[in-house]
Amino acid sequence: MCSKFSVSTTPCNYGANDARFLQSETSVARKRAQGIKAHKCSSSGAIPRLSIKEFIPHTDLRVHEIVERQSQANNLAKQDACRRAEMNPKLLEEAYKRCRNICSEYARTYYLASLLMTKQRQKAIWAIYAWGTRIDEMVDGPNAVYMSKSFLDRWEERLEDIFDGRPYDILDAALTDTVSNFCLDIKSFKEMIEGMRMDTWKSRYKNFQELYLYCYYVAGTTGIITVPVMGIAAESSVCAKSIYNAAIHFGIANQLTNILRDVGEDALRGRIYLPQDELEQFGLSDDDVFARKVTDNWIEFMKEQIARARFYYSLAEQGISHLDKASHWPVSTDRPSHR
Numbered sequence: 153m154c155s156k157f158s159v160s161t162t163p164c165n166y167g168a169n170d171a172r173f174l175q176s177e178t179s180v181a182r183k184r185a186q187g188i189k190a191h192k193c194s195s196s197g198a199i200p201r202l203s204i205k206e207f208i209p210h211t212d213l214r215v216h217e218i219v220e221r222q223s224q225a226n227n228l229a230k231q232d233a234c235r236r237a238e239m240n241p242k243l244l245e246e247a248y249k250r251c252r253n254i255c256s257e258y259a260r261t262y263y264l265a266s267l268l269m270t271k272q273r274q275k276a277i278w279a280i281y282a283w284g285t286r287i288d289e290m291v292d293g294p295n296a297v298y299m300s301k302s303f304l305d306r307w308e309e310r311l312e313d314i315f316d317g318r319p320y321d322i323l324d325a326a327l328t329d330t331v332s333n334f335c336l337d338i339k340s341f342k343e344m345i346e347g348m349r350m351d352t353w354k355s356r357y358k359n360f361q362e363l364y365l366y367c368y369y370v371a372g373t374t375g376i377i378t379v380p381v382m383g384i385a386a387e388s389s390v391c392a393k394s395i396y397n398a399a400i401h402f403g404i405a406n407q408l409t410n411i412l413r414d415v416g417e418d419a420l421r422g423r424i425y426l427p428q429d430e431l432e433q434f435g436l437s438d439d440d441v442f443a444r445k446v447t448d449n450w451i452e453f454m455k456e457q458i459a460r461a462r463f464y465y466s467l468a469e470q471g472i473s474h475l476d477k478a479s480h481w482p483v484s485t486d487r488p489s490h491r
């Protein structure tokens with residue numbers, strides 16, 4: 153039984169609560185815009201303002217379609233028609249133990265957050281993390297030079313097998329169990345692989361729209377995958393789509409934070425995950441990034457990028473209160489407390 157899968161079936165014909173939810177998103181945007189003061193650049197006069205408060209509509213990302221699919225899975229769960237993977241309990245115990253070890257070793261913060269969750273949810277987070285970080289390592293890790301299209305194609309085949317109840321290895325077995333426990337949909341996992349594919353051919357982002365799409369693929373998808381695990385509060389009256397949108401924003405905020413944290417490390421691999429047009433507006437170029445010189449322009453540029461990441465955290469914030477109560481604390485601890 154997929155009893156933990158609790159996507160609200162509230163239709164998305166925006167009611168009063170949704171209107172309030174969306175309205176407050178725009179008022180956060182407005183406040184954010186007011187909060188950014190014009191400042192002077194030491195070398196070239198006034199520093200440009202970036203449109204960090206601009207919404208990137210999710211229309212093209214087919215979030216609606218994903219929410220629909222998850223809701224259908226939920227209905228299957230209610231009829232107990234969800235495909236169950238039968239696996240040896242001892243093997244599963246070992247599988248989750250290994251996923252837990254990976255999560256605690258590679259992602260201390262996420263791991264600590266997971267310890268605040270119910271047992272079934274924490275196991276799911278470990279399995280999702282272990283799967284995601286393995287592809288991330290293939291694309292970003294020391295063996296990334298050997299990465300090829302066929303490798304990722306193979307990973308996608310393995311994903312299909314996970315969802316068909318035929319895991320390839322013991323870590324995949326944990327994910328097979330998780331996707332059947334929570335009736336997760338395969339689409340967002342496939343999109344995450346798509347984001348990893350982008351990493352194999354793209355190392356520059358013309359503007360924020362392009363970077364946003366990348367962040368959606370690699371991290372927004374994590375938000376979508378995690379919502380059914382965290383559960384939507386039974387008493388929540390906003391439509392599921394707004395909660396999924398908040399979860400996407402949460403993933404994007406986390407990814408933007410990672411990008412800003414790792415600028416130097418990424419540059420060593422020839423990658424710059426910063427909008428090229430915005431670098432240019434601040435009088436900066438790829439060479440400045442590679443030179444790792446902290447100039448006044450760089451500091452001002454980074455301040456704007458940090459403000460944008462915070463903006464996405466603020467968009468995500470309200471969504472947290474619509475999750476199952478037991479998930480509020482663990483998810484809240486997973487974002488920076490300093491605003």
Ligand SMILES: CC(C)=CCC/C(C)=C/CC/C(C)=C/CC/C(C)=C/[C@@H]1[C@@H](COP(=O)(O)OP(=O)(O)O)[C@]1(C)CC/C=C(\C)CC/C=C(\C)CCC=C(C)C
Nearest residue numbers: 262265281284285371374375378398399402403406407471
């Ligand atoms: C609550 C909780 C602890 C959830 C975490 C689950 C998780 C972290 C899964 C990540 C899976 C993963 C590794 C995917 C590969 C793609 C990738 C690298 C994504 C980046 C994660 C950073 O991981 P790490 O720091 O190990 O990466 P580096 O080694 O530094 O490259 C991401 C930044 C994505 C993180 C995404 C989230 C934290 C979103 C979680 C969403 C929710 C909990 C839903 C919240 C719901 C609402 C309504 C707000």
